[in-house]
Amino acid sequence: MSEFRYYRPNPFPPVVKNLIIINVLVFLAQLTFQNSKTVDLDNLFALHDVHSVFFKPHQLITHLFMHGGFDHIFFNMFALWMFGRELENSWGAKRFLIFYMACGLGAALLHLGVLYFEMEPVMKVFRSLPADQQALYLESPEFRVNTATLGASGAVFGCLAAFGYLFPNTMIYVYFLLPLKAKWFVLIYAGLELWLGIKNSAGDNVAHFAHLGGAVTGIILVLLWNKTDRRRFY
Template sequence: MNQYRPSSYQNLPSVIKNLLIINVLVFLAQSTIGSSGTVNMEALFGLHHVKSPLFQPWQIVTHLFMHGGFWHLFSNMFALWMFGSELEDMWGPKRFLTFYFLCGIGAALIQLLWLWFQWHDLVNLFSTIKMHPTPEGFVAFYNQYGLNGNPGASLVLQNYLSDPGNVGNESSVLQYVSAFTYSMLSEPTIGASGAVFGVLAAYVYLFPNRELYLYFVIAVKAKWIGLAYFAYEVLSAFQNSPTDNIAHWAHIGGGLVGFLLVLTWNRNDRKNFY
């Protein structure tokens, strides 16, 4: 069987429609309330490292409705509509909504694990310095995180090193190190991409031979696009480029959770692919 046609296919089923509306409304709030400086929505609702002073448990869900710009929003919502509509028609709204949030939460947990690993050394060194501030500790911190290249930071350190016994100097350099640490830990992860990658994984698993059109011209089977995209995400995640601000591990986490869920739900019908 090469084609799947649900009996009552909807181009915009209810859950997809409401997710689109909510995401657009939140983006409008980001663009108005958030940009006015009244409320820092990314600080409140974006996902942060668990050691960040900005971290709150609700961010595991709320970050799914935040986006970094129009094209970030558009690409996620387009993919959600393109791949999710057929899944919702097949599963029904309740199961699809459950699937969507499980993928998004799974992506958030994987991203938090990655952030813990990524900043493990920074957190440990900062904790040591806070408990036992020493000239050697501050110099090591500056050298490891390149703070010597900042004239203001260097001046604070030099003042401290010239008189380590001065409580004011020690407080100043500790304050600078604290601000740097918390700024690294408080970089938010936002977007529905993790949940959308779960939707994509389910679509590719259930409809591996469905032809998709790259640039609306080149026909490629869904399974090859899915495998290529996942390979790209894994490669990018391990490269860990400092200029790359994409949460590749959230994408990978959402895709893996989506694949495992649909594999489990479809365990009694593994011979039926479309």
């Protein structure tokens, strides 16, 4: 007789738990140094346009652990726990960590690509200025290319997209009230992000294409992995 073993899902699997801890610690560091005149964590570790003097390659990763406020980190970490734990329990720690970081990187690359084309007209005007005027803009926070992007949203959107693909009929309660199947929730949310990204309204400081980049990367990875793993999820 074959032996049957039941493995109870871990409500806080190790990668999800440690990612949440790291994000919280970094957020506390941001609060500690937010008024510092000598240490600017945003300029050092948040993601900047490649035109900016503050851009550094390591920001493609480090921006994933920074957040712009309590509500920002709370909802990102809640979504990471809600969707990420299911993925980690299904895949294991190593595969989930690779997936999470790849989605964050994919989100950053798409965001930078879109930002590059958006900022090129601004940079053409900037390059036409005399050197002394250019110097006034180079490190100015008002200069659009110096605007920082931060947050785990891109990686979290990858988790959401994978969850919607692997567990399409699982019910998600939007605002804890409205029941909606995961597959429809993902499609509606992605469509909204695409529309808002194309609309590009003035005053909208959300990186919609970063969200889409994370989601697309997540779906691509799941499709590739599912070629050799034919298990079906609910």
